[in-house]
Amino acid sequence: MKKNAAYIEVEPGIELFVQDIGTGDPIVLIPGFTFTTEVFSEQVRHFSKTHRTIVMDPRSHGRSTITVQGNDYVTHGTDLQKVLKALKIKNATLIGWSFGCLTVWEYIRQFGTDDIKSLVLIDMPPKSLSLQQGQDWVEGPLDDMAAAYTNYLHHPQGQREFISAYATGVMVQRELKEEELAWIVEQSLKTPYYIAANLFSAGLFSDYREEAAKGSESIPTMFIVAEHWAETAVPYLSKLTPNAAVKTLGGHLMFWEHSDKFNEIVEGFLQGNK
Template identity: 60%
Template sequence: MTYLKERYVKTDDGAELFVQEEGSGDPLVFIPGYTFTTEVFEKQVSHFSKTHRVIVLDPRSHGRSTVVLHGNDYVTHGADLHAVLKELNVTGAVIAGWSFGCLTAWEYVKQYGFSEVKAMIFVDMPPKSLSADQKDWAEGPLDDISAIYNSSLRDSAGQRAFITSYITQVMVQRELDKDELTWLVEQSLKTPFYVAGNLFASGMFSDCREAAQQAAEQVPTLNIVAEHWAKTAEVYLNTLTPKSKVDVLGGHMMFWEHSEKFNRIVQQFLDETAKK
């Protein structure tokens, strides 16, 4: 993938964040999910950079950003996003988070408000990861989440097994060939297991419901949810954020597997937002 610009943005606590951008026009910012990198958004960058200034970043301890032992939580990731937008002089951005990247987006507006935000896109992430109410849209039963944290994320082998299973069972609907699966796993494993555990815990114990409600009231918002939990997600979002638009597509990584359909959904949302 060819980019016009690649740079590192240094945070106040010394981490360097890898940022890529391409195109010109209104800014569109993509934030990858748990342990993933800018590379997964290749098809979005290619499509939207024709009409927008597309910005993608590796959060701290992801991809080509600095691996650090501090700040591996989504409150800090929200502050890191602010540092990137400030350094790049970004105003009026459409911010699009995928999975735990949504937590980064919500934490950003918690801390800095909506003055530099034009619209927000949330890709397949409940605003509160865990819930005792089985009717809520949540990541899963507490016992299952606990087992992942206490068993799978204790070493590199466990992390590799966990992310491989998650990719094949939840993220992608079709059968992947060996090279595709290897590439996806390798993207995730650029974050070491001892950091992945911190991020997992931070994400699972996050509660961004209030920020999600505020976002839906303040700016146009779009939620794109995976098919496997769409019924629960739609009911939940229609109650919590009734002004937010909801679309359903594919698995957890639908923007990669079904990129053309995903890009059309986002393009329609961007076109509607531009008219407001």
């Protein structure tokens, strides 16, 4: 099996860590807010048997360069294009999780969908905040998001507390073992708190409804949303992206907690779009 890890320079002095494993039709996995390639280990193991499977650490995440420059999703979309170009990847399925979906939609905003085969978008609304709470699918109430930014993401202890609470309350459905929670928090802390705060605000104030609609009209698209969002997310997406498939599974980290079921869902989608 072809297996390669590389650092790809996206601008002078800034390199992204990329794993490129297997052969076949390419899929590209993009982690969410402050997380790393490691969260997708079960997807890499499964899909690299039949696909060229690429997983990347965005800038200031994981093993990529920590930088004060470009910690926003406009830049992340450009970075993705540079990685795809460097690896000579065309006609890929892009799989974004959480804020990684913003990277995918920003790519579509800048470069269109001509070089994309299909999209899998994991548990992220195209617009994070709305005054239509209860009607629109959003990340959460505006006051709660503001409190998270103000109270937690301006010092290291706050970042640890924020991710720990989010992991146990939103990301998984079962009780985490102590070592599992420590691992999840450790992944996030590879991004310094002052960069995490910037990414958090950049993500919350994004609006990619137009790109979500355009993408689902142009190429096969599937959303996989956490079960706790289903009541709001499913009708919202049915209206905004009526051509997209929508599945529900687990919590925010469903591809880690329920990896076999998640991989089965994605496998069916990929097979249906050959």
